[in-house]
Amino acid sequence: MVLTPEAVQAIKAEGPELPLMHQSVKDVIESADRALANDIVVPVPKDAGGGYTHEKHKQNNMDMYHAGIAFQITDDLRYARFVEDMLLQYADLYPTLGIHPEKGNQSAGKLFWQGLNETVWLVYTIQAYDNVRDAISRQSRARIEKEVFRRMVHFFTVENTYSFNRVHNHGTWAVAAIGMTGIVLGEHELVKQALWSTDLSGNGGFLKQLDRLFSPDGYYAEGPYYQRYALLPFVIFAQALENNYPDLKIFEYRGNLIEKMVNTALQLTDEAGYFFPYNNSIKTKNFTSKEIVFGVNIAYALSKDAGLLDVAERQGRVMISAQGLDVARDHAQGKARGFTRKSLFLRDGADGTDGGIAILRNADSAGAQTLVFKFSSQGMGHGHFDRLQYLFYEDGQEVIRDYGAARFVNVEPKFGGRYLPENTSWAKQTIAHNTVTLNATSHYEGKLAPAEAHAPSLIFYKTDAGNNQFVAAVDSNCYDNGILRRAMALVNTQQGVVVLDLFEVLAPGANVADYATYYQGQFINSTLAYAPFVNALKPLGKTNGYEHLWLTAQSDKYTGKGMEQFSFLSNNRFYTVSTLMNAAATWNFVRIGANDPDFNLRNEPGLIVSQPFVDRQVFASVVEAHGRFDPVTEMVAGASSQVKELEVVADKEGVLVFKAKIGLEEINWTISFDPDQQKTHLSIQQTE
Amino acid sequence: MVLTPEAVQAIKAEGPELPLMHQSVKDVIESADRALANDIVVPVPKDAGGGYTHEKHKQNNMDMYHAGIAFQITDDLRYARFVEDMLLQYADLYPTLGIHPEKGNQSAGKLFWQGLNETVWLVYTIQAYDNVRDAISRQSRARIEKEVFRRMVHFFTVENTYSFNRVHNHGTWAVAAIGMTGIVLGEHELVKQALWSTDLSGNGGFLKQLDRLFSPDGYYAEGPYYQRYALLPFVIFAQALENNYPDLKIFEYRGNLIEKMVNTALQLTDEAGYFFPYNNSIKTKNFTSKEIVFGVNIAYALSKDAGLLDVAERQGRVMISAQGLDVARDHAQGKARGFTRKSLFLRDGADGTDGGIAILRNADSAGAQTLVFKFSSQGMGHGHFDRLQYLFYEDGQEVIRDYGAARFVNVEPKFGGRYLPENTSWAKQTIAHNTVTLNATSHYEGKLAPAEAHAPSLIFYKTDAGNNQFVAAVDSNCYDNGILRRAMALVNTQQGVVVLDLFEVLAPGANVADYATYYQGQFINSTLAYAPFVNALKPLGKTNGYEHLWLTAQSDKYTGKGMEQFSFLSNNRFYTVSTLMNAAATWNFVRIGANDPDFNLRNEPGLIVSQPFVDRQVFASVVEAHGRFDPVTEMVAGASSQVKELEVVADKEGVLVFKAKIGLEEINWTISFDPDQQKTHLSIQQTE
Numbered sequence A, B: 001m002v003l004t005p006e007a008v009q010a011i012k013a014e015g016p017e018l019p020l021m022h023q024s025v026k027d028v029i030e031s032a033d034r035a036l037a038n039d040i041v042v043p044v045p046k047d048a049g050g051g052y053t054h055e056k057h058k059q060n061n062m063d064m065y066h067a068g069i070a071f072q073i074t075d076d077l078r079y080a081r082f083v084e085d086m087l088l089q090y091a092d093l094y095p096t097l098g099i100h101p102e103k104g105n106q107s108a109g110k111l112f113w114q115g116l117n118e119t120v121w122l123v124y125t126i127q128a129y130d131n132v133r134d135a136i137s138r139q140s141r142a143r144i145e146k147e148v149f150r151r152m153v154h155f156f157t158v159e160n161t162y163s164f165n166r167v168h169n170h171g172t173w174a175v176a177a178i179g180m181t182g183i184v185l186g187e188h189e190l191v192k193q194a195l196w197s198t199d200l201s202g203n204g205g206f207l208k209q210l211d212r213l214f215s216p217d218g219y220y221a222e223g224p225y226y227q228r229y230a231l232l233p234f235v236i237f238a239q240a241l242e243n244n245y246p247d248l249k250i251f252e253y254r255g256n257l258i259e260k261m262v263n264t265a266l267q268l269t270d271e272a273g274y275f276f277p278y279n280n281s282i283k284t285k286n287f288t289s290k291e292i293v294f295g296v297n298i299a300y301a302l303s304k305d306a307g308l309l310d311v312a313e314r315q316g317r318v319m320i321s322a323q324g325l326d327v328a329r330d331h332a333q334g335k336a337r338g339f340t341r342k343s344l345f346l347r348d349g350a351d352g353t354d355g356g357i358a359i360l361r362n363a364d365s366a367g368a369q370t371l372v373f374k375f376s377s378q379g380m381g382h383g384h385f386d387r388l389q390y391l392f393y394e395d396g397q398e399v400i401r402d403y404g405a406a407r408f409v410n411v412e413p414k415f416g417g418r419y420l421p422e423n424t425s426w427a428k429q430t431i432a433h434n435t436v437t438l439n440a441t442s443h444y445e446g447k448l449a450p451a452e453a454h455a456p457s458l459i460f461y462k463t464d465a466g467n468n469q470f471v472a473a474v475d476s477n478c479y480d481n482g483i484l485r486r487a488m489a490l491v492n493t494q495q496g497v498v499v500l501d502l503f504e505v506l507a508p509g510a511n512v513a514d515y516a517t518y519y520q521g522q523f524i525n526s527t528l529a530y531a532p533f534v535n536a537l538k539p540l541g542k543t544n545g546y547e548h549l550w551l552t553a554q555s556d557k558y559t560g561k562g563m564e565q566f567s568f569l570s571n572n573r574f575y576t577v578s579t580l581m582n583a584a585a586t587w588n589f590v591r592i593g594a595n596d597p598d599f600n601l602r603n604e605p606g607l608i609v610s611q612p613f614v615d616r617q618v619f620a621s622v623v624e625a626h627g628r629f630d631p632v633t634e635m636v637a638g639a640s641s642q643v644k645e646l647e648v649v650a651d652k653e654g655v656l657v658f659k660a661k662i663g664l665e666e667i668n669w670t671i672s673f674d675p676d677q678q679k680t681h682l683s684i685q686q687t688e
Helices: A005-017 A019-037 A052-074 A077-096 A115-135 A138-159 A161-165 A169-185 A188-196 A206-212 A224-244 A250-267 A290-303 A306-315 A322-332 A421-427 A448-453 B005-017 B019-037 B052-074 B077-096 B115-135 B138-159 B161-165 B169-185 B188-196 B206-212 B224-244 B250-267 B290-303 B306-315 B322-332 B421-427 B448-453
Strands: A344-347 A356-361 A369-375 A389-394 A397-400 A436-438 A457-462 A469-479 A482-493 A496-518 A522-526 A530-532 A549-555 A563-570 A573-580 A586-592 A605-629 A643-652 A655-662 A665-672 A680-686 B344-347 B356-361 B369-375 B389-394 B397-400 B436-438 B457-462 B469-479 B482-493 B496-518 B522-526 B530-532 B549-555 B562-570 B573-581 B586-592 B605-629 B643-652 B655-662 B665-672 B680-686
Touching: A005 A019, A005 A052, A005 A322, A019 A052, A019 A077, A019 A322, A052 A077, A052 A115, A077 A115, A077 A138, A115 A138, A115 A169, A115 A224, A138 A161, A138 A169, A138 A188, A161 A169, A169 A188, A169 A206, A169 A224, A188 A206, A206 A224, A206 A250, A224 A250, A224 A290, A250 A290, A250 A344, A290 A306, A290 A322, A306 A322, A356 A469, A356 A482, A369 A469, A369 A482, A369 A496, A389 A496, A397 A605, A436 A482, A448 A469, A457 A482, A469 A680, A482 A665, A482 A680, A496 A655, A496 A665, A530 A586, A549 A605, A563 A605, A563 A643, A573 A643, A605 A643, A605 A655, B005 B019, B005 B052, B005 B322, B019 B052, B019 B077, B019 B322, B052 B077, B052 B115, B077 B115, B077 B138, B115 B138, B115 B169, B115 B224, B138 B161, B138 B169, B138 B188, B161 B169, B169 B188, B169 B206, B169 B224, B188 B206, B206 B224, B206 B250, B224 B250, B224 B290, B250 B290, B250 B344, B290 B306, B290 B322, B306 B322, B356 B469, B356 B482, B369 B469, B369 B482, B369 B496, B389 B496, B397 B605, B436 B482, B448 B469, B457 B482, B469 B680, B482 B665, B482 B680, B496 B655, B496 B665, B530 B586, B549 B605, B562 B643, B573 B643, B605 B643, B605 B655
Parallel strands: none
Antiparallel strands: A344 A356, A356 A369, A369 A389, A389 A397, A436 A496, A457 A469, A469 A482, A482 A496, A496 A605, A522 A563, A530 A549, A549 A586, A563 A573, A573 A605, A586 A605, A643 A655, A655 A665, A665 A680, B344 B356, B356 B369, B369 B389, B389 B397, B436 B496, B457 B469, B469 B482, B482 B496, B496 B605, B522 B562, B530 B549, B549 B586, B562 B573, B573 B605, B586 B605, B643 B655, B655 B665, B665 B680
């Protein structure tokens, strides 16, 4: 189905000479051998994610998958027998099972607490079965197909129709699992249900999911972490369809969407290959994960983009299939070229009209800066209420950072490995992000339904890497009485690359805007005097995430009108955030971790400018890297900011001019928040 | 003097073919070229450490040093002229200077706020001058020698006799600087003063420093960070003496002490090459620092130990001298063998009788564990009050950790780059360390003089790497009415390597012992119920470092009598500390950072068991690594501790038997704290 007989012959013939394929085959056979060395154990399902039975069924799944491939490559019947024996045990177990005892809020499974895990299990197991079927007895086949596969098919297509037909990542796994099972069992009807939903209406099913779950740029609304996860059933089922239903031309569907979603996933990584961690995401995930290996191999077979060979080399392995063989062969022939991360604007929404993500990169090389500006749609249940927030990276390190998800994935003692309560009470809240919270209330009051109904809009963007780059967006719906507009620029100065930030808040009457910056590193100093709370700490607030912030210091209400700065040391670089202050502003130094009875949160620092205003407020800031601490020689250079002066020199009819003196240069940046004007202009003059 | 004419000829001839020498020469010439491209600036001294004039004079110093070497290698007179021109500017400046305006508590300099920096400057500058002297005019020579070198000699040998003759690291730099200046100026008398003190009594001077500052095992009392720093003047001056006064046989002095101090410095690093950070130390320093490059090269020329070539390879450069050439040549010939870190006991004290450091390593390979047990002398002003503390490493990562120094070295905005006030109020205090604080008072009440007068004593040790390893020591003086005795073991079990810890506190009457553990990572869970302080934090205490700990949670007073555990996740591994609890014990969860108005401290977590007792208390604990979180696949294995039961099964006449059931094994560890018995015996039985 996926691994074709022709590919098997070619891998046997050429594989040993191709480093990536040789290593990958070796790894799979070693995994299979480890599996064969142990007794088969198929436990009665009991535990939630991370628990013994959960992990054991996942492990069995991978063991069978590896053994199936090992059998194809080696023709050693022991591998086929292993899959057969294990599936016969599942055939004993599965008919006895009801719904999993740890059933949570999600659609439940039988082997697993979530139906999702069960469809993932089926995607791999049906491939294992496909790879060994010809080598096992007719009797065993009949029993396995009846008691395992057809029962699972019934469970998903009859008992859980809602999940199966739902246009959602969980549905993609379900249709991929059932569609692939249909191919293997020769049940054309199941493939049709997988493509067009159980009623064949096309209101659900794989094609509808291709239409709706990804934007025309191949962007997945839940964000990079789930884009990685979501794309696996797409690419693997697409390959199975291509091999078995070539007339569908599935890879050409919607402007080569499958290929786009892989390339977009790769672009959504930092210089070190880690996925940008906004929305629900585990920060340790990078592009060496299996889903991306499969995606890169399948995309390469389609595009022959030499940059993908570079990614494959860093992944160190390939898919054992015709596509992986393509990659390994061309890699061995030295065709790899450096994978390039670009500056780009990715549209969100099925029609590309739900805002998006702007990634401004000044280069794709060591030490490069990346600004990620988020004005995408909510991203369904995994989305955070973080309209117009940004992240800033240097040299592959987070500098201005996103918290990511509050979750210890698969760590059983931490809430069963599920999303922690603090994911909702902290990580999703607006105050947890580098944006503005109005009147201490999260965007859309933290409610999913209204947040799903609206997305921010682009005002302008220019993303030519190497040149100065700009983006601006507006969100008019996240507050009933408030509009947020933000323009950001990544600018090349003699002092290095700096970020300019103009954040306008419009809200009639008296309001307070909280402009937050969460940084990585150690606070160095600030120009504004503050009173530290040295002897007693209290939370910053009571709700909407504020209750999770310890207030560690606070400035007096500001009486001047000018620029104030705070500096920190991160990854042996100094950084300064310079912000224009208005009268009555207060700085709140915060540290995450209040109201966290189980110590679930990371205790990271942030700084929140609380600005009372009437009708309208503009925050104008510069983020600047300067100097360096050499950890070996202990030499320090450039520990002081080069930002000398900030001023908003013109501000009328929606047009702002932001002047910044940095080092010996004066920058004047003119923008308009009027989307019809699409105006951004920047000039730099020497001042001496 | 150091770089001999013969070495210059050989480096010119062979250097281009030897990768390490080629790279090192290239680096030096590039540095020299960068220096020559700029105008010479010799500013009037004004700033403290980290400030402009401080850094500029340091930079000038290195620029001259590099130019001197570049001249020798290239014969290009521009380099010699550069050194000449700069020294002539110093000849203009130096006679005009009084004591530096930022003079602190230390002996002041003229160019620098500390005399120490000035002697360091002279050590390098006199070498630069030595390398170019033959190429500059007689008139310039006379002026430079008179206005710079002889004035500095006068400043140190006449005006600052105390520092010069003091048996202390600062004195070593002074005698090296003056001795080397004496060699270059042909002033034999100065060399004699450097060797035997200004009055030639031998009560001070280089040889006395060799006698007193290092132990017979080449251990420096201030600890690894300063051992690295301290050894540079020793090795460089010794090489200068060897080249010019070979009859002194300085390298053979005191049983090849120079070589031992280098090897010991290397052994005092973790798997990643970072110096163990106890006492005052900056945690970013590793064995690629210049001092260790010089030391390794000079030691290699003496010992031809192939493991040193491995270190040199990781350093990526060599000294430009005959010794560096030896290293580069043998390295190029493939003679390097893996550098091996060993289990060892290093005696402290000039006579080797002031306790020491035990380093227990189970292997020197990826994933290996290291236990560092500290029972050395105070370590002078840079020492911390941390008798019998330990550190634990796995895979080159700190797991149970030392805070190190509270200092942002050379970062001007942070207290001028000096030791911060929190270094005294927090980092030096006993409660900041993984040991016992009695009645909330630091060892020796945090007073240097009594702490310097006494050291702990060894009770026993067995350090055969690969086997189970043991160490025990006693400190009878750190409390007026208290004795601390601790035995630790690194034991190989089927579950991996575990640490066993028996800590006995003897103190007549009613007392409270605080047993502290500072860990790296994220708290996972604990067996003991605790009340978290979710809505308000208070410091743990008011003095002795307790005022810097936020109390984040606290257990009820313990009413049972048994084992309790807490677990954390660090570097993708799970760790559990299991401790036998007595009635009335309280667990205090703490986080560093209270009473820290300038945000100078890192907010790291710890757990303190507060145990009231009468007369005697034994803490019995196991530290165990278990399981793993795979960050890419997100698979979790072994998140639960394998320690099933702990018990002190016998405890009389100073003999204890500690029983631990771990996995399917039962460990019985018998020890005696009687130093005459030197008893430690461990057995492991299968329990099933």
